[in-house]
Amino acid sequence: xxxxxxxxGSAEPEATVQVRLAELNGITKADQHGTWSLELExxxxxxxxxxxxxxxxxxxxxYQDVIIGDVWILGGQSNMExxxxxxxxxxxxxxxxxxxxxxxxTIPQVASPQPLSNFARINEYNSWTGRxxxxxxxxxxxxxxxxxxxxxxxxxxxxxxxxxxxxxxxIDTAWGGTTVEAWTSRDMLKTVDGAHPLLAEWDAKIEDYDxxxxxxxxxxHWKKDTERRKKEGKSPNPKPTEPDQDPASDRNNPGASFNGxxxxxxxxxxxxxxxxxGYNNALGxxxxxxxxxxxxxxxQDWRRAFQNEAMPFGIISLTAGGNPQIYQNFEISMxxxxxxxxxxxxxxxxxxxxxxxxxxxxxxxxxxHPHKKVELGERIARWALHTQYGQTQLGWQPxxxxxxxxxxxxxxxxxxxxxxxxxxxxxxGFAIAGEDQHxxxxxxxxxxxxxxxxxxxxxxxxxxxxWSPMVLKPKAVRYAWARNPIGNAVNSQHHERIIPIPSFRTxxxxxxEAPFDAAGLDAKNAHNHQLHQMRxxxxxxxxxxxxxxxxxxxxxxxxxSK
Numbered sequence: 001x002x003x004x005x006x007x008x009g010s011a012e013p014e015a016t017v018q019v020r021l022a023e024l025n026g027i028t029k030a031d032q033h034g035t036w037s038l039e040l041e042x043x044x045x046x047x048x049x050x051x052x053x054x055x056x057x058x059x060x061x062x063y064q065d066v067i068i069g070d071v072w073i074l075g076g077q078s079n080m081e082x083x084x085x086x087x088x089x090x091x092x093x094x095x096x097x098x099x100x101x102x103x104x105x106t107i108p109q110v111a112s113p114q115p116l117s118n119f120a121r122i123n124e125y126n127s128w129t130g131r132x133x134x135x136x137x138x139x140x141x142x143x144x145x146x147x148x149x150x151x152x153x154x155x156x157x158x159x160x161x162x163x164x165x166x167x168x169x170x171i172d173t174a175w176g177g178t179t180v181e182a183w184t185s186r187d188m189l190k191t192v193d194g195a196h197p198l199l200a201e202w203d204a205k206i207e208d209y210d211x212x213x214x215x216x217x218x219x220x221h222w223k224k225d226t227e228r229r230k231k232e233g234k235s236p237n238p239k240p241t242e243p244d245q246d247p248a249s250d251r252n253n254p255g256a257s258f259n260g261x262x263x264x265x266x267x268x269x270x271x272x273x274x275x276x277x278g279y280n281n282a283l284g285x286x287x288x289x290x291x292x293x294x295x296x297x298x299x300q301d302w303r304r305a306f307q308n309e310a311m312p313f314g315i316i317s318l319t320a321g322g323n324p325q326i327y328q329n330f331e332i333s334m335x336x337x338x339x340x341x342x343x344x345x346x347x348x349x350x351x352x353x354x355x356x357x358x359x360x361x362x363x364x365x366x367x368x369h370p371h372k373k374v375e376l377g378e379r380i381a382r383w384a385l386h387t388q389y390g391q392t393q394l395g396w397q398p399x400x401x402x403x404x405x406x407x408x409x410x411x412x413x414x415x416x417x418x419x420x421x422x423x424x425x426x427x428x429g430f431a432i433a434g435e436d437q438h439x440x441x442x443x444x445x446x447x448x449x450x451x452x453x454x455x456x457x458x459x460x461x462x463x464x465x466x467w468s469p470m471v472l473k474p475k476a477v478r479y480a481w482a483r484n485p486i487g488n489a490v491n492s493q494h495h496e497r498i499i500p501i502p503s504f505r506t507x508x509x510x511x512x513e514a515p516f517d518a519a520g521l522d523a524k525n526a527h528n529h530q531l532h533q534m535r536x537x538x539x540x541x542x543x544x545x546x547x548x549x550x551x552x553x554x555x556x557x558x559x560x561s562k
Contacts, residue, residue, distance in 0.1 A: 002043075005041070007038055007039070008037035011034050011056040013031070013032050014030055015030050015034070017036045020055075021040060021050065026040050043068045047069075047167050067167045070271035072270065072273060073170075074152065074274055075173050075183065075276075076277035077177060077279060078177065080153065080276040081172070083149065084155075087372070088373075088374065089374050093158075094146060097141055098142060099141040102158065102161050102167070103140060103141065104149050105139070105172070106133065107173045108120055108122050111249050111251045114259060115259045119261070119264045133148055141154075152274070152380075153170050153274070156170075156377040156380055158377075159381035159385070160384060160389065174276075177251065178280060181294055182251055182256060183257055183298055183302075184255060184297060185258050186199065189254050192294055192297050194287075197516035198516060201517045201518065202254055205247040206246075219239065222237065262302065266305040268306070272311055272384065275315055275316065278319075279368055282336075282337045282340075282483075286340070286341065286513075287513040288344055288510070292343070295344050296348045296351060300352075310353065311354070312356070314356035314357075314380045316379075316380055317342045317502070318345065318360065319368075320365070320370055320483065321338075321368035330431070330542065333485070334478070334481050336482055346504070354387070356380060357398070357502070358376060359499075359501075359503070361480055362487060364484055382396035382499075399417045401415055406474070409474070410466060412463055418493070419490065420497070421488045421490070422488055422490045426443075427464065430477060432474045433476050433507070437476075440470050441468070442477065443466070446459035446461055446463065469552055476505065476506050479504050480503035480504075512530055512531070
């Protein structure tokens with residue numbers, strides 16, 4: 001709405017093409033390859049369906065019930081894909097999803113080494129669910145069409161529509177198991193410091209790939225497996241007939257998902273994008289510093305692709321996953337690349353204009369597909385409604401730690417707004433360390449600045465005192481610093497107590513970047529050994545802390561008995 005309407009397609013070479021939409025009329029001529037495009041004047045939002053017709057050489061194609069509104073794309077990996085019917089409250093959302101002015105489209109999952117110009121309308125098989133799903137076309141939002149759609153995306157779009165009344169189109173372009181590099185063009189990646197070894201690594205895989213050798217390797221493996229199964233009295237698996245995935249069309253070949261699932265409709269005049277990703281960049285080969293640079297570049301890349309340098313882009317940070325952090329595994333849980341990946345997403349929000357951010361770490365289920373997605377869609381909708389739809393009464397920005405003061409035996413954190421806990425308990429999730437980098441669970445309380453007329457403490461709710469009796473000379477604080485972390489700090493404003501404080505750290509003790517193949521096997525082994533040592537150290541720290549805590553309890557008990 002309110003922007004020029006770009007249209008494109010194919011016809012006979014050099015044929016005249018006429019397009020009619022409502023009262024608009026456009027005429028152009030196809031080039032020698034039959035490709036054509038044109039731009040119609042902007043139209044305001046309109047929920048009354050109209051007809052779009054395209055005519056060339058006496059042949060006319062008509063599209064009925066076309067409405068004018070805002071279109072958002074939904075990017076990322078499987079946590080953005082996660083279907084509405086699978087999430088908590090999803091059954092209620094599906095049952096009430098009668099919204100004729102919300103339109104849904106899911107892009108077929110295709111990766112390509114070269115930019116594609118189109119995508120198919122297909123009935124695509126989903127190996128996760130064992131079902132076929134219609135993709136590549138628009139559907140009106142009904143319980144029958146939305147149940148397999150992105151949960152985060154639907155909740156986001158539903159809220160925008162209910163508040164604004166504007167028709168909303170949602171394009172799900174997510175693909176499970178993808179890295180951030182998959183969604184960034186090769187041209188952009190070539191400009192990112194540190195990305196060249198990754199490109200070289202994939203180029204070597206592509207060059208070395210041999211179809212016949214790949215199939216033979218699978219057959220050889222099948223033969224060995226068949227012998228084993230026969231000895232165990234089991235039936236053999238089917239003999240392979242296809243080679244392994246060609247690396248060139250692998251979803252994680254850098255730029256390949258971008259080429260297959262973003263470029264084909266990059267001429268579309270979008271309103272914006274939301275994005276939830278990070279898991280596949282937080283595995284054993286994690287490189288958080290490179291991730292931060294690529295993530296920022298990816299946002300700029302999408303904006304250039306859609307010809308809008310200020311295109312709104314909403315970030316939903318890496319979701320929680322795995323076993324929850326508890327005090328018995330506190331230090332061990334912190335040895336994880338996940339929070340460093342979240343940090344890269346946070347930095348993109350801080351460094352780029354017109355970008356939103358919503359934390360996801362608190363929506364916890366001990367699995368890498370936590371089915372608490374409704375709250376995430378609502379959080380990122382707050383950002384869009386506030387910044388794009390004039391609903392400035394809706395808060396969305398989380399409290400940010402702006403400053404650290406060292407007071408000798410404790411630290412003071414200063415936030416940009418008042419904070420509190422969402423559950424009435426003491427603050428949890430803060431960790432404090434000295435020079436040895438052993439992060440102990442920390443106590444956190446508001447800084448007292450005086451007393452009221454009744455003699456009660458007056459707190460500065462923008463300042464927290466952080467300390468531990470076991471860290472006498474503290475240097476650094478981390479908060480919610482685990483894949484599935486402890487943490488209960490939120491904004492203090494009444495309606496914003498569902499907005500978590502993002503995970504953060506005040507130190508520069510970075511996660512070790514995984515080496516690339518070019519560094520050699522010795523470098524990779526050394527990296528794995530370093531991670532193993534970090535985990536062993538954390539296990540030792542847990543045991544040490546528990547003993548120290550027991551001694552503190554005994555000391556306090558003895559003191560009180562005297």
